[in-house]
Amino acid sequence: MSNLRQRFYIENCPVRGEVVQLTDTLHTILKQRDYPQAVEVLLGEMLSATALLASTLKIKGNISLQIQAQGSFKWAMAECNHLGQLRALADFEEDARFGQASDSSTLFSTLQQPILFINIDPEFGERYQGIIALDQPTLAGCLMQYYALSAQIPTHIALASDAQAAGGLLIQLLPRTEEEKEHIDEDLWPRLIMLTNTLKADELKQLDAQEILYRLYNEEDVRLPEVEQLEFSCTCSQQKCENALIHIGEDAVKDTLSAQNPIEMDCQFCNAKYTFNAEEALALFGRHLS
Numbered sequence: 626m627s628n629l630r631q632r633f634y635i636e637n638c639p640v641r642g643e644v645v646q647l648t649d650t651l652h653t654i655l656k657q658r659d660y661p662q663a664v665e666v667l668l669g670e671m672l673s674a675t676a677l678l679a680s681t682l683k684i685k686g687n688i689s690l691q692i693q694a695q696g697s698f699k700w701a702m703a704e705c706n707h708l709g710q711l712r713a714l715a716d717f718e719e720d721a722r723f724g725q726a727s728d729s730s731t732l733f734s735t736l737q738q739p740i741l742f743i744n745i746d747p748e749f750g751e752r753y754q755g756i757i758a759l760d761q762p763t764l765a766g767c768l769m770q771y772y773a774l775s776a777q778i779p780t781h782i783a784l785a786s787d788a789q790a791a792g793g794l795l796i797q798l799l800p801r802t803e804e805e806k807e808h809i810d811e812d813l814w815p816r817l818i819m820l821t822n823t824l825k826a827d828e829l830k831q832l833d834a835q836e837i838l839y840r841l842y843n844e845e846d847v848r849l850p851e852v853e854q855l856e857f858s859c860t861c862s863q864q865k866c867e868n869a870l871i872h873i874g875e876d877a878v879k880d881t882l883s884a885q886n887p888i889e890m891d892c893q894f895c896n897a898k899y900t901f902n903a904e905e906a907l908a909l910f911g912r913h914l915s
């Protein structure tokens with residue numbers, strides 16, 4: 626079982642990358658709901674992608690990808706924070722087209738009026754939301770196009786997933802210093818892309834990160850810092866539920882109590898249950914049961 630992110634550098638080159646692998650973390654997330662295969666594959670790719678993208682951020686906080694659509698597929702979201710904690714969820718109606726899939730293109734082809742958002746929520750500072758055009762066949766293709774248009778950092782991304790394992794690889798050509806520009810190897814980036822494209826989806830899902838990097842780039846001088854662990858973790862809490870009740874207000878809470886006492890709040894991501902009896906709910910507003 627491996628749930629990890631391996632950063633890599635290529636010595637003397639302005640290139641860095643990441644390999645992500647998810648096994649039992651993926652199983653834990655997928656078993657929260659009864660997902661058809663195309664949705665499992667999409668969520669696996671989205672989880673791998675957020676784990677890759679989180680590593681490119683230099684801030685503490687959270688990065689999420691979110692797809693919204695009309696039609697039988699409603700929405701999906703996956704997120705990863707700076708601690709490598711992941712969660713994901715999707716909502717959909719039954720549709721025979723969701724039965725089988727080898728990559729995200731199956732589900733993408735069924736989406737009606739889809740929008741793909743990328744959200745960055747720093748612990749401190751302003752939230753960023755960008756819209757990623759969904760006009761490529763796969764999630765990896767859409768993300769690469771987004772980087773090409775918005776970030777101006779040449780970025781190559783590969784994603785693969787099934788119900789058992791998900792994997793991702795990201796490689797970036799970083800801005801070069803004046804000295805690096807003098808000794809430029811113009812061939813480097815096209816060569817790395819060509820090598821990366823030889824990686825098969827099954828290899829990305831099944832091989833060790835180090836094995837993948839060795840197979841792809843054994844002609845290059847690849848450096849590996851310490852591997853980072855990834856895990857499933859939900860950010861729901863008693864406090865957040867209390868805040869939500871306070872937010873809807875005393876009258877709405879009283880209305881809810883008259884229909885449902887105690888109030889039950891279920892977290893869709895992890896199936897945790899939070900309950901508030903009338904006394905507890907009213908105490909949030911400084912009231913007592915009369």
Ligand SMILES: [Zn+2]
Pocket residue numbers: 859860861892893894895896897
């Ligand atoms: Zn939760």
